[in-house]
Amino acid sequence: GACVHCKSLKVRCEFNPGENVCQRCQAGQHSCVGRRRKKRKEAPSQEELQERSFAQDRHIKSLLQRLDQLKLEHRINSWMRSPQSNLDHRSGVVNIFASWSVSEVFCNPYYAFCAGSSSSLPPTIVKYCALLPTEIVDLFDMYVDFPASFLWRDPYFSVLDPEYHTAARLIWSSPFLFTVICAVAARHYNKRPNFYSLAMEFAKDAAGKTLIEPLKSVDICQAYLILSVYPEPKKKWADDRSWLLMGVAFRMAHDLGLDVPPADSMDERERLNRTRTWLNCFCVDGSYATQFGKSSLISLNDYLARCSGNWYMLSSLNQPTDIHLCGYVHLITVMLDFQAALRDPLENKKHADVVIIAIEYDQKLSQDFESWNRRFAEDPNCLEPICQYRAATFHLIVAYLRLVVLSMGFQNAVKSGISRHSYVVQQASKQSLYSASTAIQIMTERLFPSGRLRYALESYFLFVAFSASFLLNLLRSKFHPLTDEAEKRNIVYIVQKLIQVLGSSAVAVDGRHTPALYSRFLSSLLKKYDSTNRNSDSEGSVMGTVVHPTADHELSAHVSYWPYAMNASRGFPSEVSTHGSEYQTLDTIRQDRHEADMDFSMQHFISVVAAQPENRPIQQRLAQNSVRGASSVVLDDDYDYTSGVLVSGYSRGDFSPSGARSVMY
Known part of the structure; x- marks a missing residue:
């Protein structure tokens, strides 16, 4: 080899015997040192690399934030x-x-x-x-x-x-x-x-x-719940995303462990806050499942829900409305049990079995209402206005749920044939009539005078609109034997009163508000199902009307399809000749084999409401909504009442009920 000096001259080192310094280095007095490898740059440590990476991440994050x-x-x-x-x-x-x-x-x-x-x-x-x-x-x-x-x-x-x-x-x-x-x-x-x-x-x-x-917290879960319960009105029902927000709230509640009893070491108010949030999640989920016949995301055997009967009295920090929340949880469990009974399995059940199940759960709901009503009366806060109001809404929900249960039995009873004097009619038809009438009367006589109905959950208007539609369905010539003349007059009276309440400026915020939509739908449905002759001396009172049932073949447009399902193999109900005079003389009602099935599901009802045409001139709307003692119907300033089109580009029929997927309490 060569030392550093010799290597620079590109020659080999020459040594004298017995010496360690080459001849050239001795002659030039250089240090004879062997050549070494160049010193490499020291590699950065892992900590330095991490810090450099974090700095780049922070810079990128700041740019993205900007x-x-x-x-x-x-x-x-x-x-x-x-x-x-x-x-x-x-x-x-x-x-x-x-x-x-x-x-x-x-x-x-x-x-x-x-x-x-x-x-x-x-x-x-x-x-x-x-x-x-x-x-x-x-x-x-x-x-x-x-x-x-x-x-x-x-x-x-x-x-x-x-x-x-x-x-x-x-x-x-x-x-x-x-x-x-x-x-x-x-x-x-x-x-x-x-x-x-x-x-x-x-x-x-x-x-x-x-x-x-x-981030996950109880506050965030509550925000998603509130946003799903009070949705913004959408142009079309399919654009509503309340169900998505509900799912986020339920999943987050599971991740936060709200479905298990809170630890004793936690602050008492925080424990109540967590349990209250979970019970509301259970009610929202059960309400959606009940309205649309879906399977609930939360387990039917949820521990907190099943053991919440006395939760409202466990702490001095409980809210006065917690007792009503516990009552709603119990109602939801009953309705979920009803759905489970129908699915076990539904295809193998006869129509008579479904009717018996419906009557059984109707009686259970009635007994539970009496039980909880006694609890409300015994509660120390029962005289507070908010508790009285919640008791009224609880009664409304019970009446609606009983109607949902009985309507299922009613539509199955028609398939096998029912008579005015049969047990099925006495238990199902009459109780359905009572439940629907009760729901409407609670809203018009108890909730509306309070002045708070304007701020109610959208689903409340759905309940009474469904109840009124069920009653109007009984005015069809096919079901004429099921009700007497006085009952028909009462149906027309309470439905007209409901139309006036929902369409009044004290309830509807604007023309797109859900009660205004249902008011217009019920007006169209009443016009299709009922023809009235006013007595000249009745001064416009609805109690002075004589009801003439309308034959099914006289119905037209979307309204005629409810409650019938649009079945391509059987055709629309308007295509079926019902022979109204025959139904008025015969005592037995039975579905014809060529007739479309009735569908009292909430999903079918909402789809029909969302598809309603609304092109009537303003004078006709005012005439149908002018009533004694009620405010005039709300008019939308953006609406062209001659063409039926909103100036902003929305069709009147395009606005769907925003509370269709809302909670029921």
Whole structure:
């Protein structure tokens, strides 16, 4: 080899015998050192590589956040520029904190946490919609004049605790739930009438962002529940996504362990909050399964649901409405048992067996109602207005559920043949008539005078609309022997009264509100099923009418298809000759082998309502809805009543009931 000096000269080293220094290095007095490998750069450690990777991730994340922020601002600007979201003088992207004084921020409890801190940002609905502290208070305590506020002491869906879910806490701890509450309450906020559609956009945007984030909490689960129970009206029923939000809430509740009894070491109010949320999940799931004949996602033998009979009295911190929640849970378990009995197995059951099962569960619902009604009367809070209101809604739900059970027996009894004097008619037909009439009377005589019906869950209007449609079905010439003349007059009277209530300005927010849709549908159904001659001295009273049953072949359009299922092999019911005079003389009613099957399922009913044509002129609507002692029907300013088309591009028939997939309490 060669040393460093010789290697630079590209020659070999020459050594004298017995010496370690080559001749050239001795002559030039160089250090004779062997050549070594070049020193390589030291490889970075694992910690350095990780830190470099994390730094790149942070940089990429910051860029993505800036991109998302730009997209959000662009999307919000497009929302605000839309004609449905006119924000008056506060239109456009506004930084709410820039318009407040420092003293106002520090004095307001909602923003004391973020004062002087740039790291904590308010929810986007506050920042971009210029929500003032006073407006937030109005949205959270919108109906302070009532004994029950809109959400926490909501007489319909009491999932929140007024002492626990405060605006000052939620604005920082759960912006999603805060946004959902503001958005849902904005539907009835008269100070900013065009704020609702924009607020719901923020709520849906927050729901999508929360879904992809790893965070899970009871507040988030409650937000999804509220958003699914109070959905935004959609152009078409198929566009409704309430069922998707329900599924997210149920899955998250399972992951949080809300379906198991909370630990004793947990705060008592938090334990009640978790159990209350799970029971509401059970009711929402069971309600959806009952209405559409689906299998429930939550187990029928759920421990908390089956053991919740006395939960409302276990703590001094229980809400006054918890007793009604326990009652609803019990009703749901009965209805799920009814569905399980029909599926065991349904194809092998005879029509008579289905009728017997229906009568059995109707009696069980009746007995359970009497039992829970006694509990309501014995409760120390029974005299509170909210408890009295919830007791009335409980009665309404029981009447509706009894009708659902009996209608199943009724449609199966018709297939085998029924008579006015048979046991089936006495137990099924008469009880169905009573249950449907009771549901309508509770809404028109007990709920409507309270003034709260305007804010009710959308599903309540579905219940009474289904009840009224069932009653109107009895006016068909085919079922003429089942009711006497006085019962027919009473059917026309209570249905007309219901139409007036649902269409009044005290109930319907606008022409797209669910009660207005059902009011128009029932008006069309009443016109098809009933022809009336008014006595000249009756002064327009509906009790002065003489009922003439309409033959089935005289019905037309979509209305004629309900409750009959559209079967291609059997044809539409309008194609079947019913021979109305024959049904008025014969005492037995039996389905003809060529006649289409009746379908009293809620899914079929909602699909018929969603497909209803509505092209009547305004004068006809006013004539049918003008009543003594009720407000006039709500008119939609965007609606062209001569053409039947909304100016905004929606067809009147395209707006579907937004509570079709809602909870039943």
